[in-house]
Amino acid sequence: MSAAQVTPQVTLRGVTKVFPASAGGNPVHALGPIDIGIRKGEFFAVVGPSGCGKSTLLELIAGLAAPTEGEIEFEGRAIGDNVPDGIGVVFQEDACFPWLNVLENVEFGLRRKAIDADEKARQAAAVIDMMGLREFARSYPAQLSGGMRQRVCIARTIVAQPRLILLDEPFGALDQQTRLLMGDEVLRLWRQTGATVFLITHALDEAAMLADRILVMSARPGKSIDLVETGWPRERDSRIVERENFGTLTSRLWKTLREESLKTMGRTG
Amino acid sequence: MSRLRLYQIAVVAGFILLLEALCLAGVIDKITMPPPHIILLDFFRMMMAGRYFDEIGKSLANVLVAFVSAYLIGVIVGTILHGHRTTREILDPLFATYYAIPVFAFYPLFIVMFGLGDGPQILIGFMLAIVAVIVTTLNGLDRVPPVLKKTARVNGLSALQTARRITLPFCAPYLLTAAKLALAYAFIGVIGSEFIMARSGMGYEISYAYTNFDNATMYPLILLILLLSIAANSLLSRWEKILLARRGQG
Numbered sequence: 001m002s003a004a005q006v007t008p009q010v011t012l013r014g015v016t017k018v019f020p021a022s023a024g025g026n027p028v029h030a031l032g033p034i035d036i037g038i039r040k041g042e043f044f045a046v047v048g049p050s051g052c053g054k055s056t057l058l059e060l061i062a063g064l065a066a067p068t069e070g071e072i073e074f075e076g077r078a079i080g081d082n083v084p085d086g087i088g089v090v091f092q093e094d095a096c097f098p099w100l101n102v103l104e105n106v107e108f109g110l111r112r113k114a115i116d117a118d119e120k121a122r123q124a125a126a127v128i129d130m131m132g133l134r135e136f137a138r139s140y141p142a143q144l145s146g147g148m149r150q151r152v153c154i155a156r157t158i159v160a161q162p163r164l165i166l167l168d169e170p171f172g173a174l175d176q177q178t179r180l181l182m183g184d185e186v187l188r189l190w191r192q193t194g195a196t197v198f199l200i201t202h203a204l205d206e207a208a209m210l211a212d213r214i215l216v217m218s219a220r221p222g223k224s225i226d227l228v229e230t231g232w233p234r235e236r237d238s239r240i241v242e243r244e245n246f247g248t249l250t251s252r253l254w255k256t257l258r259e260e261s262l263k264t265m266g267r268t269g
Numbered sequence: 270m271s272r273l274r275l276y277q278i279a280v281v282a283g284f285i286l287l288l289e290a291l292c293l294a295g296v297i298d299k300i301t302m303p304p305p306h307i308i309l310l311d312f313f314r315m316m317m318a319g320r321y322f323d324e325i326g327k328s329l330a331n332v333l334v335a336f337v338s339a340y341l342i343g344v345i346v347g348t349i350l351h352g353h354r355t356t357r358e359i360l361d362p363l364f365a366t367y368y369a370i371p372v373f374a375f376y377p378l379f380i381v382m383f384g385l386g387d388g389p390q391i392l393i394g395f396m397l398a399i400v401a402v403i404v405t406t407l408n409g410l411d412r413v414p415p416v417l418k419k420t421a422r423v424n425g426l427s428a429l430q431t432a433r434r435i436t437l438p439f440c441a442p443y444l445l446t447a448a449k450l451a452l453a454y455a456f457i458g459v460i461g462s463e464f465i466m467a468r469s470g471m472g473y474e475i476s477y478a479y480t481n482f483d484n485a486t487m488y489p490l491i492l493l494i495l496l497l498s499i500a501a502n503s504l505l506s507r508w509e510k511i512l513l514a515r516r517g518q519g
Contacts, residue, residue: 062423064423083422083424088423089420089423091419091420093414093416095416095417095419095420097439099438099441099512099515099516100438108424111424111425112424112425140515141516142515142516
């Protein structure tokens with residue numbers, strides 16, 4: 001396969017993260033060593049037991065934190081302690097600015113772009129349309145539901161046309177139906193933008209439904225214990241759960257994860 | 270006008286009418302308090318004649334100086350303390366018990382130290398106001414969600430840009446609350462100290478009128494202070510309401 005020869009868009013080599021000891025405690029070895037190569041344009045998901053360092057992994061790739069050891073490259077350049085241009089992040093928590101309306105929130109995502117105000121408004125409006133928020137462009141976040149606020153955050157991220165979108169459990173705070181529909185939405189955006197998507201989630205079905213490849217992480221310190229290729233077609237949506245091999249896939253993930261999850265609960269399987 | 274507002278006005282109007290009735294019936298004698306309509310007439314007479322305008326101007330200027338300096342220094346100190354955890358923890362008990370201390374108890378000391386000029390009056394207003402500003406500023410800064418700071422970094426904002434575009438707008442309602450408190454405390458501090466350690470100003474004139482049974486001066490001045498303080502406070506409250514309504518907390 002030619003894809004294997006192409007340099008990955010994101011490369012992690014021997015990455016670890018150790019948090020220094022807080023007063024009276026021991027240093028926390030949160031992550032790694034871990035090696036990952038994320039291909040350009042793929043939908044890559046990471047699952048793992050809670051506290052395994054999934055979010056730390058995302059923060060390292062985003063440049064929000066620096067690894068203790070190892071190196072991370074984005075498009076061939078090392079990520080330092082700074083967020084590189086071309087990477088967008090959507091967090092689990094509501095990250096809307098409550099003092100700005102939807103349009104202004106989305107326009108904020110364009111602040112690095114050297115374009116005039118009219119063009120900013122035009123591009124923001126286009127993304128707002130795409131996210132089905134047109135009639136709420138002048139509303140403030142407090143007037144919107146949790147799912148809609150998360151859509152605003154996604155719109156603010158994709159308006160900048162990132163080449164890599166990092167999603168940190170973006171649907172964690174939403175109800176199940178909204179989560180499934182948001183999954184469809186993310187798949188649609190993934191196809192339309194051609195960006196690489198890196199999704200952190202604790203929901204196995206979510207990972208199985210959305211991703212091309214799924215990395216399964218061990219209990220802390222988080223290491224790679226399995227890498228599953230789903231083999232889904234690029235054109236897909238949440239109805240993929242009806243397929244026969246969806247069940248096989250999810251049970252494979254659970255089989256790998258069950259023991260790890262028990263470890264984090266202090267028991268053995 | 271909302272039903273609630275009507276009730277609020279009714280309560281105030283009812284209270285004034287009750288006072289009027291009690292005064293006219295002689296339950297409250299004339300030397301204690303003239304009926305409210307007389308106070309109002311005296312008030313207009315005083316305003317038309319421009320009497321005490323110098324005194325009023327002097328008091329308001331002192332309130333303004335105390336308010337502005339306590340507010341600016343308070344916000345700056347609060348911001349610095351937010352970044353210095355240990356200093357903050359050392360000062361916490363002081364902040365917690367600060368308003369339990371009656372500052373006016375020290376007035377003989379203040380007179381000895383500062384005399385009867387404007388300085389000590391402003392200082393008392395300043396001292397009463399500043400801690401409320403520091404505490405409210407810290408409270409606002411504590412509440413900035415970490416995810417908004419991360420969003421700032423993801424969008425390439427520098428520390429200064431983050432302060433201006435994220436922290437400041439997030440804390441705006443807290444800063445307004447701080448302004449409201451500071452203004453109220455500055456009024457209390459300045460006018461209060463004029464009663465006991467000044468030779469001019471509204472507070473001094475009220476206490477002078479009081480010792481001379483000059484109700485025609487005392488009550489209109491009290492009314493004026495009431496009106497000024499309520500007006501300033503409602504202006505800030507209105508602004509606060511607009512900010513909060515936008516965030517669904519109004």
